[in-house]
Amino acid sequence: MRIIFLLFALSLELSFGYAQPNKKLIVKCLDLENPDTAILYYPLENHIKVYYNTPDSNDFTLSIIGGKIKKVDDHYIIQVQDRNRVTLMVHGNNQTNRSIDKVYFFIKDYKEPAAMLCGIKGGHVSLKKLLKEQKISLNLHENPFLKQNFKVKEFKLTINDGIQNVSFVSNSEYLTSEQKAALKKLKKGQKFYIEDLILIDAQNKGIKATPTAFIVD
Structure with missing residues (x-):
């Protein structure tokens, strides 16, 4: 029973560690070795790029739960506020299809190098x-x-x-x-x-x- 529980907990962590597959929405975490890994570090500034693969690829707005986000040049910076989970929501502004797509990020505490x-x-x-x-x-x-x-x-x-x-x-x-x-x-x-x-x-x-x-x- 203990082994099953540990495997279940590990699967949960891994599932939060990677962006949910979404044909329309791609988020790249620029600070990570693997940018497809959906992990943010607290309290660092986390740099991301958002690609919204629709005919109106530039016609979207972002909102966030559990953090702050701002645009800098061609990318965005996220600062974590909720150390349990951050949710990024992309709102399509197409008049005929006002969709909302989400990416869930797993949060890790940053440790100063020693x-x-x-x-x-x-x-x-x-x-x-x-x-x-x-x-x-x-x-x-x-x-x-x-x-x-x-x-x-x-x-x-x-x-x-x-x-x-x-x-x-x-x-x-x-x-x-x-x-x-x-x-x-x-x-x-x-x-x-x-x-x-x-x-x-x-x-x-x-x-x-x-x-x-x-x-x-």
Whole structure:
């Protein structure tokens, strides 16, 4: 019985994850790896394109339940308000056929990228593995479906030497020789931090990132 329930719950999630098939209405989610996947992220601005395949393809109006929508250039931006579901309704304005078509979106919470070393997002890390690292990475897998066109522009490695915090800056995702030398001097149980991350997307727009703390094993 438990297995049947889990399969049913999974099928519901998948059904909400994809736009309902509709010959007249096509909605593309431009921020997703697969734009045909009907998923919106909260609280991001979600960019979509709407194609209404009728003879009056430009003669329609949009309304939305559970969010806000605005037109920007040749596409639309949706901001989620109801974190359970957003419904987009397309109203055909043809005088002879005033139809209404709908697309239901599945909502996911956006998680800020965080720095990773040795494949972990903070916590205990082996010094032996740490000294083999060449660069930091980001936990992008925590936002499935979303395009991850992020680039690390800058980050700071901060170490407490027992007296004060000492910071070393890198202007890319790669550890500098100065940062590597500082890591090499770490003792077991000592803490260090990856902070002040500056990320940019494909449009050079700044992206917030979460600092992380590590303890040397």
